[in-house]
Amino acid sequence: MESQNNLQNHRQAYWRANIRILTILLSIWFIVSFGCGILFVDQLNQIKLGGFKLGFWMAQQGSIYTFVVLIFVYVQLMNKLDQKFSFNEKND
Amino acid sequence: MDVQTWTYIIVGLSFTLYIGIAIWSKAKSTSEFYVAGGSVSPLANGMATAADWMSAASFISMAGLIAFMGYDGTVYLMGWTGGYVLLALMLAPYLRKFGKFTVPDFIGERYYSKAARIVALLCAIFISFTYVAGQMRGVGVVFSRFLEVDIYWGVLIGMSIVFTYAVLGGMKGITYTQVAQYCVLIFAYMTPAFFISLMLTGNPIPQLGFGGELKEGGYLLDKLDKVVTDLGFTAYTAQTKSTTDIFFITLALMVGTAGLPHVIIRFFTVPKVRDARISAGWALLFIAILYTTAPAVATFARYNIIDTVNEKPYAEMPTWFKKWEETKLISFEDKNRDGKIQFYNDKNEIFKSKAVTNGWKGNELKVDRDIMVLANPEIAGLPNWVIALVAAGGLAAALSTAAGLLLVISTSISHDLMKKTINPNITDKQELIYARIAAGCAIIIAGYFGINPPGFVAQVVAFAFGLAASSFFPAIVLGIFYKRMNKEGAIAGMIAGIVFTAAYIIYFKFISPEANVQANWWFGISPEGIGGIGMLLNFAISIVVSKLTSPPPPEVQELVENIRVPNKD
Numbered sequence: 001m002e003s004q005n006n007l008q009n010h011r012q013a014y015w016r017a018n019i020r021i022l023t024i025l026l027s028i029w030f031i032v033s034f035g036c037g038i039l040f041v042d043q044l045n046q047i048k049l050g051g052f053k054l055g056f057w058m059a060q061q062g063s064i065y066t067f068v069v070l071i072f073v074y075v076q077l078m079n080k081l082d083q084k085f086s087f088n089e090k091n092d
Numbered sequence: 093m094d095v096q097t098w099t100y101i102i103v104g105l106s107f108t109l110y111i112g113i114a115i116w117s118k119a120k121s122t123s124e125f126y127v128a129g130g131s132v133s134p135l136a137n138g139m140a141t142a143a144d145w146m147s148a149a150s151f152i153s154m155a156g157l158i159a160f161m162g163y164d165g166t167v168y169l170m171g172w173t174g175g176y177v178l179l180a181l182m183l184a185p186y187l188r189k190f191g192k193f194t195v196p197d198f199i200g201e202r203y204y205s206k207a208a209r210i211v212a213l214l215c216a217i218f219i220s221f222t223y224v225a226g227q228m229r230g231v232g233v234v235f236s237r238f239l240e241v242d243i244y245w246g247v248l249i250g251m252s253i254v255f256t257y258a259v260l261g262g263m264k265g266i267t268y269t270q271v272a273q274y275c276v277l278i279f280a281y282m283t284p285a286f287f288i289s290l291m292l293t294g295n296p297i298p299q300l301g302f303g304g305e306l307k308e309g310g311y312l313l314d315k316l317d318k319v320v321t322d323l324g325f326t327a328y329t330a331q332t333k334s335t336t337d338i339f340f341i342t343l344a345l346m347v348g349t350a351g352l353p354h355v356i357i358r359f360f361t362v363p364k365v366r367d368a369r370i371s372a373g374w375a376l377l378f379i380a381i382l383y384t385t386a387p388a389v390a391t392f393a394r395y396n397i398i399d400t401v402n403e404k405p406y407a408e409m410p411t412w413f414k415k416w417e418e419t420k421l422i423s424f425e426d427k428n429r430d431g432k433i434q435f436y437n438d439k440n441e442i443f444k445s446k447a448v449t450n451g452w453k454g455n456e457l458k459v460d461r462d463i464m465v466l467a468n469p470e471i472a473g474l475p476n477w478v479i480a481l482v483a484a485g486g487l488a489a490a491l492s493t494a495a496g497l498l499l500v501i502s503t504s505i506s507h508d509l510m511k512k513t514i515n516p517n518i519t520d521k522q523e524l525i526y527a528r529i530a531a532g533c534a535i536i537i538a539g540y541f542g543i544n545p546p547g548f549v550a551q552v553v554a555f556a557f558g559l560a561a562s563s564f565f566p567a568i569v570l571g572i573f574y575k576r577m578n579k580e581g582a583i584a585g586m587i588a589g590i591v592f593t594a595a596y597i598i599y600f601k602f603i604s605p606e607a608n609v610q611a612n613w614w615f616g617i618s619p620e621g622i623g624g625i626g627m628l629l630n631f632a633i634s635i636v637v638s639k640l641t642s643p644p645p646p647e648v649q650e651l652v653e654n655i656r657v658p659n660k661d
Contacts, residue, residue, distance in 0.1 A: 038166070051305065075370045
């Protein structure tokens with residue numbers, strides 16, 4: 001019974017940590033795509049990045065690069081988290 | 093060698109490769125047929141997912157659409173990539189841990205309900221058929237334009253290729269052909285893009301060239317903004333749709349992407365949860381290569397076409413112009429009989445007086461959006477083998493997506509309908525036979541729609557994304573992240589989401605298309621974006637209904653606990 005409870009708590013702590021990672025990464029996802037690329041595109045377009053207006057560049061290039069980076073960061077963070085909680089899968 | 097010979101050689105070689113892979117990877121069990129035995133490496137799955145995802149529309153049509161939409165084309169660029177972040181963070185790892193074969197499998201077991209499974213399986217079949225008809229059409233179009241074969245034969249050849257590797261190899265055959273198809277399509281997309289970027293801006297990397305300076309001076313985008321506004325169009329980098337509409341279309345496409353069954357099932361094919369995570373990263377990286385090139389290609393193409401045709405004498409048009417005129421993708425009508433081509437926005441009221449002063453009597457050139465990718469190598473004067481490569485790339489994109497969709501249809505029928513709903517006693521062998529028959533029938537139906545396309549194919553694409561966004565996505569996300577979620581809530585939510593979204597789209601697209609203008613839209617959201625609202629509605633109703641009814645049984649709660657952690661116990 002005791003170990004059952006321990007497992008429960010252990011899983012819950014893991015899940016909370018997971019949700020924290022998701023919240024942070026998805027906030028960045030939202031700010032970069034919907035924020036910079038759509039809602040604040042006009043303001044950002046006042047800034048020039050070489051031949052690009054910044055808002056336009058965020059919408060058609062920057063957001064996509066950020067998406068790729070976000071997933072790889074997520075993979076790193078989750079692999080570390082799995083290790084910390086000894087939830088890493090065995091190589092079977 | 094001429095273009096046609098090159099095309100026969102390159103397309104023939106690529107088809108031989110696909111058939112070879114099919115023979116090598118014959119599926120022997122349902123597990124191999126449905127999920128390639130769950131043994132695909134994350135990198136290979138990433139490539140396969142990218143090919144699965146990038147359809148004839150991404151390859152052939154997207155850059156052309158963006159070329160004419162300018163900034164507004166952002167909805168496709170962000171909408172069709174951003175969903176992968178949701179997929180990677182909120183769906184793929186947990187569904188991999190769940191470890192079954194199909195999306196209706198998850199819905200049926202998580203919501204302990206045959207009714208939920210059937211709703212899900214009908215949605216999966218509908219979404220996939222909608223999509224696959226367009227792919228077969230794409231195959232026919234490429235064949236008829238590059239090889240001058242009748243569309244009918246083009247579709248038939250495409251069908252028999254897909255038939256061979258999908259029916260024989262199932263997911264296993266499809267996966268490894270998709271890996272090969274990704275390589276073909278990305279090489280075919282990038283080669284002309286490099287050349288054109290180099291010729292126009294002196295920088296071979298299209299992602300940089302697009303923000304670079306023109307050879308004759310000045311930034312390309314600034315010049316393009318000026319050139320198009322001088323012709324009465326909206327500036328290329330400026331917005332024409334309302335911000336609300338852009339927001340919701342992007343949202344619906346993102347969430348719809350994450351909810352598309354043929355994309356989700358790709359993550360059942362890797363061995364472990366951590367593989368599912370990294371595999372989503374590879375997939376998006378491979379997709380991003382094309383998706384960050386497309387807006388550059390769009391800019392180059394818009395600039396090139398105006399530069400080549402506008403105010404130039406028709407008699408001096410290059411050979412590609414005449415060639416594509418025959419296919420009716422481009423057509424010229426000399427309205428003011430001055431022998432020159434006027435290509436401008438004659439719908440712009442303010443611009444009318446200028447047109448009169450110039451002696452222009454209306455826009456004289458009609459350009460099909462698809463020409464922007466298909467004719468790009470010719471417009472840029474690239475060698476014949478590059479043109480042939482584009483044909484092979486378009487075919488790879490269409491065939492790979494078609495195969496993924498056909499697999500969803502076949503597993504929905506053999507697994508979710510035959511095995512799980514009608515007769516649970518059938519053996520693995522029998523189920524495999526059903527799967528092959530279902531795949532075969534689905535190909536024939538898809539081929540029929542490819543040859544006789546229903547007039548509404550373009551309209552129903554909004555449907556596919558709207559439905560995926562308003563049905564699957566909330567049901568799966570709540571199934572993982574909200575333990576209290578029960579079957580009453582999920583079914584009520586899915587039905588509400590689908591009915592709302594479908595009604596809105598059917599009303600504006602089919603019942604009264606003439607009313608399909610911004611003034612009539614709810615909150616200014618077009619039918620393309622309504623899936624975003626449908627999704628929110630689904631979430632709200634699911635949660636409310638679930639709170640008012642009894643919690644799910646303990647074994648289902650245990651299932652949720654279990655899929656939340658990656659290890660076995």
